[in-house]
Each structure stands twice: as C-alpha cells, then as structure tokens.
Amino acid sequence: MRTIRLNKPSPYQFWDDRRGKLSSSKGGWKAGVDVWSHGYSIMNELVGNISYMQMVILNATGRLVEKKLADWFEACFICLSWPDSRIWCNHVGALMGNTRSSVVAGTVAGALASESRMYGGNYTSLAGVKFITDALRLINEGLTIEDIINRCAFKNDRPLVVGYVRPVNGNDERIQPMKKLTARLGFHEGPHMKLANQISEYLYEKYGEGMNILGFIAAFAADNDIAAEELYYIRPVIVASGVTACYLDTLSKQPDSYLPIRCDDIDYIGQNDRSIDF
Amino acid sequence: MKFNNKFTTKIWKEIPSDQNPxxxxxxRLYGYDTFELLKKKSFIDVIFLLMLGDLPTKHQTFLLEKLMIFLLNPGPRDVACRAxxxxxxxxxxxxxxxPIGLMAAGGKVGGGAEVEEAMQFLIKHHNECPEKTSDHYLNQVEENEGQTRIAPGFGKYYGSLDILAMRFAELLMANNPTQDGYIKWAHHFVEQSSEYDYGWLKTGISAAVFLDLNIRPREGSGLYQLLVAPGILAHAMEQTHHPITAMPFVSDEDYTIE
Structure with a gap:
C-alpha cells in the first residue's frame, strides 16, 4: 500500500485541529467593520462599483471579471428565465404555488429540478464544455465533424450531442439575440464558437436539429477561458426567476386548479388486481 | 419529440368513484387493495412493496427493517442533521x-450519491474475488488527511474504522442465509482492508443491503435519504424550540480569512 506518512500523534488530529475554528479562502465578515470576497472589500470596493452578476461570478470563480462578460452572462440568465410553466423546472414551481408552498421553496425546488442530465444548462454545462473542447482538439488532430458526431451515442438513429438538440423544438430562438449581443459587447468569435457553428450546420442539414443555447454558452465559455466547472458554479439558479413567475401565476389562482388530473387520466400498466394470500 | 397524453405508472391504480372522477x-398498490394492506401488513412490508413491486419474504423484511432502524437517526453530528x-x-x-437536511443527505461523501456509487461499485466487482479486489484498491489508495475511501462506501471514518457500521454488518452476516449476496461479498472485501482501518461505512452497508433486496442504484440513493429522514426531522425540529444562541456561532477570533 502506498501511503504518505504523516507525522501525527493520533488518527483524529486532523479533525481536532479544526474543532471550533473556521478558515476560508473565499472571504468573510468582521462584524460591524466590513465583508470581504476573494480579497476585495465588499463595502468599500464592490458595492456601487460592480454589477450583481460580476459579484456572482466573483463568488463562483474568485475572479472579478470585466462588466461586459458579466453582462453577457446576465443575458444568459434572462434567456433561461421563462415564465412558461410547461418547462419542467417551472412546472415544479407552478405546482408549489398551486399547493401554497412558500415562494422560496417553490423557486429553489425549480432550480433543483433544472439540475438535469437533459436540459436546463447547469449540470449539462459540464458535458457541454467538455464536448466542444474535445471536438476542437480532435479537429486539430485531423478528424472531421462527421467523425466526431459518429463517436457520440445514438438513439433512434439520431446522435445525442450535448448542446445541439432540444427536447421540444429544434430551432432555438435564443441563439440569434445572444449572437447579436455577443458582437455588440465586442467579443470576437473564437475557435470553439466557429466549430460549434459548423457542427450546428452539419447537424441541421443531416438531422434537422441545430445548436441550442447550452451549446452556444459552452462554446463561448471555452473561448473565454471559463472552465466547465466554473460555468456550473456560476449558474446554479439560472432558471430561478422564471420559476418564481410560474409559482406566482398559480399562487394567484384557486388552489388545486393547476392542470387537474382525473383518476382515469393515469394510465395504469401494472399488476392485475390481486389479494394477499399469506 | 412526441409526448404522451397521460401519465403512465406500474405502481398505483385509482378507481374513480361513481359521482366524481x-x-x-x-x-391499489401493485395490484393490492390499499385497505387490505392496511389491515394485514406492516409498514415495512408495504414500503418494500412500493419500492420493489412485490411483498417481501421474512428475510427481506428482516433486512429492510434492521437497516431502517440502523439509519433512522444519523445523530446531531451528522451533516444532514446539522443542516x-x-x-x-x-x-x-x-x-x-x-428538505434542507435531505439535500445534505444526498452528497457524494456520506450521502445518497455515495450509496448509488457504492452500489455501482459492488455490481461491477461482485463476480470477482473479493480479496483480490480489496488488494487492488488498497494498492491504489493514497492516504490523505480528511475522510479517505478505498472505494465508494468503504473507507475510514475520522481516521479509523467505523465501529457502528462494522457492528451492523456483523449482525447482518450472523443472520444472512444468502450465500452469494452482496453483503457477503463485501464482508470478504472488508475483512482484508479492515486490517488497514478501511472498513464498512454506513453508505457501503446500505448499498449492500439494497442490492441484496434487489433495489437498483438510482432508487438506492433516494431510499437512503428517506431512511435517514426521521432523525433529520427530529433533530431539526428540536432546535426550533430553542433560542438562536443555543447552538455555537464561531467567533471573529476563530474565523480566519486566508
């Protein structure tokens, strides 16, 4: 067994050293004096000088980014904050307004629902950035887009490519406004975004499905030195505002009036009726 | 994508009344009338039915009930209770x-996510020789400060063996008629590693029990959260009756900004 021998008097010294004490590399509060985040005085340097989204990114990554990058992310938050309760995370919020749970419970429950392997763009952002960075590396090694797509898993003869399909509709209306904003803020199209556009065109021609907002954000992040994990940390509650709206929609209506379900609206496909015989 | 018009379930059937749909x-739960279950079966039997689709044998009831009691109260030092x-x-x-406590009980270290990973680990290796597998993982481990695992669900607890998890596993082994089950395999896996203080953790023994009950890994993660829920609830509610000063608050002197 390979072990790093540690000079410690007991197996629990590590925990004894930490009892009743805290140390943080992120920041902290000195009561009545100030609060710090990653070396910045929040009260003397940040309040009034940076945007809320710059603060979100600072807390998530430790980096105080330019305002234009924070503005770009703020637009992403807007793109994922829809007041339409058919979307799964919003649906959870609506159900909680329907049953008169609290607005906080409804909103965070919706945010939890969006931590999905399929949509929502927070958990999936990890896979999205990995896909486009791997794809660019493979292209540079001489592979074609077709080769890369063929390496992906397929379901019903269609490739499962994170960031390039949508559960409901193949045309993502968020891409064009985000492209316009990206140009207006002065960001140039980097190699990941160029490749993402080419992959999108290939998939659209062959399968009728192009890039979705996750693919767009992942390519932008990769071009702007934002790691997959950082992207995940920036956006855990990216859908929250839309969930709140859906919660409030049902809160304003009669309890238990949201999409009522009759007993026979459930399709039971289980065991036949049976009795307990032991 | 084409969406269904109805929900589909194998679990639950509701028979509408004649007056109001x-x-x-x-x-009916998996075909059994709920009121018949209510009259004839225990809570453990019915929760087994809910999770697995059939009523349990005596040994299955024994295993699930013992695990439910073992996990019932993680205690106030546990992170989920503390949350x-x-x-x-x-x-x-x-x-x-x-819900706050349950989210903390879902973690990859000591929570539901670790149970799921431990179940996948056991499924992957249980056809192999447990001693050889143990040797392989022992050779790979780099002992570090903090909580150390040799595999999900197996490792050191605060630098030592988790005595309670080991005792619970021994109790199950003494009452385990299953010759080739996951508990038995992991028992041999741990026999070797425990010489180096890497033993059963609560998540590991939960994973082995779930697998011997034919529960699948994804279901196992959530069932673990469910089984620790009573203790979380009791400890959390107890504190609501105390003033905010009744729990420690780290002083400025003991808080260091690195």
Missing part, C-alpha cells in the same frame, strides 16, 4: 427543515 373510491438543525435554530419555516 377526481375522487377515488379505492386505490436541518442550523435552519431550525435560525427559524426557517418548519416545512423547509426536512
């Missing part, structure tokens, strides 16, 4: 406390 006059207690003492809404 929204009001059921009877319900609930912290929200309780600071007077969050009472309905928030259990």
């Amino acid at each position: 929204y009001v059921p006059k009877a319900t 609930g207690m912290t929200a309780g003492i600071s007077k969050s809404l009472s309905t928030n406390l259990l």
Whole structure:
C-alpha cells in the first residue's frame, strides 16, 4: 500500500485541529467593520462599483471579471428565465404555488429540478464544455465533424450531442439575440464558437436539429477561458426567476386548479388486481 | 419529440368513484387493495412493496427493517442533521427543515450519491474475488488527511474504522442465509482492508443491503435519504424550540480569512 506518512500523534488530529475554528479562502465578515470576497472589500470596493452578476461570478470563480462578460452572462440568465410553466423546472414551481408552498421553496425546488442530465444548462454545462473542447482538439488532430458526431451515442438513429438538440423544438430562438449581443459587447468569435457553428450546420442539414443555447454558452465559455466547472458554479439558479413567475401565476389562482388530473387520466400498466394470500 | 397524453405508472391504480372522477373510491398498490394492506401488513412490508413491486419474504423484511432502524437517526453530528438543525435554530419555516437536511443527505461523501456509487461499485466487482479486489484498491489508495475511501462506501471514518457500521454488518452476516449476496461479498472485501482501518461505512452497508433486496442504484440513493429522514426531522425540529444562541456561532477570533 502506498501511503504518505504523516507525522501525527493520533488518527483524529486532523479533525481536532479544526474543532471550533473556521478558515476560508473565499472571504468573510468582521462584524460591524466590513465583508470581504476573494480579497476585495465588499463595502468599500464592490458595492456601487460592480454589477450583481460580476459579484456572482466573483463568488463562483474568485475572479472579478470585466462588466461586459458579466453582462453577457446576465443575458444568459434572462434567456433561461421563462415564465412558461410547461418547462419542467417551472412546472415544479407552478405546482408549489398551486399547493401554497412558500415562494422560496417553490423557486429553489425549480432550480433543483433544472439540475438535469437533459436540459436546463447547469449540470449539462459540464458535458457541454467538455464536448466542444474535445471536438476542437480532435479537429486539430485531423478528424472531421462527421467523425466526431459518429463517436457520440445514438438513439433512434439520431446522435445525442450535448448542446445541439432540444427536447421540444429544434430551432432555438435564443441563439440569434445572444449572437447579436455577443458582437455588440465586442467579443470576437473564437475557435470553439466557429466549430460549434459548423457542427450546428452539419447537424441541421443531416438531422434537422441545430445548436441550442447550452451549446452556444459552452462554446463561448471555452473561448473565454471559463472552465466547465466554473460555468456550473456560476449558474446554479439560472432558471430561478422564471420559476418564481410560474409559482406566482398559480399562487394567484384557486388552489388545486393547476392542470387537474382525473383518476382515469393515469394510465395504469401494472399488476392485475390481486389479494394477499399469506 | 412526441409526448404522451397521460401519465403512465406500474405502481398505483385509482378507481374513480361513481359521482366524481377526481375522487377515488379505492386505490391499489401493485395490484393490492390499499385497505387490505392496511389491515394485514406492516409498514415495512408495504414500503418494500412500493419500492420493489412485490411483498417481501421474512428475510427481506428482516433486512429492510434492521437497516431502517440502523439509519433512522444519523445523530446531531451528522451533516444532514446539522443542516436541518442550523435552519431550525435560525427559524426557517418548519416545512423547509426536512428538505434542507435531505439535500445534505444526498452528497457524494456520506450521502445518497455515495450509496448509488457504492452500489455501482459492488455490481461491477461482485463476480470477482473479493480479496483480490480489496488488494487492488488498497494498492491504489493514497492516504490523505480528511475522510479517505478505498472505494465508494468503504473507507475510514475520522481516521479509523467505523465501529457502528462494522457492528451492523456483523449482525447482518450472523443472520444472512444468502450465500452469494452482496453483503457477503463485501464482508470478504472488508475483512482484508479492515486490517488497514478501511472498513464498512454506513453508505457501503446500505448499498449492500439494497442490492441484496434487489433495489437498483438510482432508487438506492433516494431510499437512503428517506431512511435517514426521521432523525433529520427530529433533530431539526428540536432546535426550533430553542433560542438562536443555543447552538455555537464561531467567533471573529476563530474565523480566519486566508
């Protein structure tokens, strides 16, 4: 067994050293004096000088980014904050307004629902950035887009490519406004975004499905030195505002009036009726 | 994508009353009338039915019941209880406390996510020789400060063997008629590694029990959260009756900004 021998008097010294004490590399509060985040005085340097989204990114990554990058992310938050309760995370919020749970419970429950392997763009952002960075590396090694797509898993003869399909509709209306904003803020199209556009065109021609907002954000992040994990940390509650709206929609209506379900609206496909015989 | 018009389930049937299609006059769980279950079966039997689709054998009831008692109260040092207690003492809404604790009980270290990974680990290796597998993982481990695992569900607890998890596993082994089950395989895996203080953890023994009950890994993660829920609830609610000063608050002197 390979072990790093540690000079410690007991197996629990590590925990004894930490009892009743805290140390943080992120920041902290000195009561009545100030609060710090990653070396910045929040009260003397940040309040009034940076945007809320710059603060979100600072807390998530430790980096105080330019305002234009924070503005770009703020637009992403807007793109994922829809007041339409058919979307799964919003649906959870609506159900909680329907049953008169609290607005906080409804909103965070919706945010939890969006931590999905399929949509929502927070958990999936990890896979999205990995896909486009791997794809660019493979292209540079001489592979074609077709080769890369063929390496992906397929379901019903269609490739499962994170960031390039949508559960409901193949045309993502968020891409064009985000492209316009990206140009207006002065960001140039980097190699990941160029490749993402080419992959999108290939998939659209062959399968009728192009890039979705996750693919767009992942390519932008990769071009702007934002790691997959950082992207995940920036956006855990990216859908929250839309969930709140859906919660409030049902809160304003009669309890238990949201999409009522009759007993026979459930399709039971289980065991036949049976009795307990032991 | 094409979406279904209806929900589909193998678990639950509701028979509508003659007067109102929204009001059921009877319900059936995997085919059994709920009122017949209510009269003839225990809570453990019915929760087994709910999770697995059939009523349990005596040994299955024994295994699930023992695990439920073992996990019932993680205690106030446990992170999930502490999360609930912290929200309780600071007077969050009472309905928030259990969900807060349950989220903390879902972690990859000591929580539901670790149970799921431990189940996948056991499924992957249980056809191999447990001693050889143990040797392989022991050779790979780099002992570090903090909580150390040799595999999900197996490792050191605060630098030592988890005595209670080991005792619980021994109790199950003494009452285990299954010759080739996951508990038995992991028992041999641990026999070797425990010489180096890497033993059963609560998540590991939960994973082995779930697998011997034919519960699948994804279901196992959530069932673990469910089984620790009573203790989270009790400890969190207890704190709501105390003033906010009744739990420690680290002083400025003991808080270091690195």
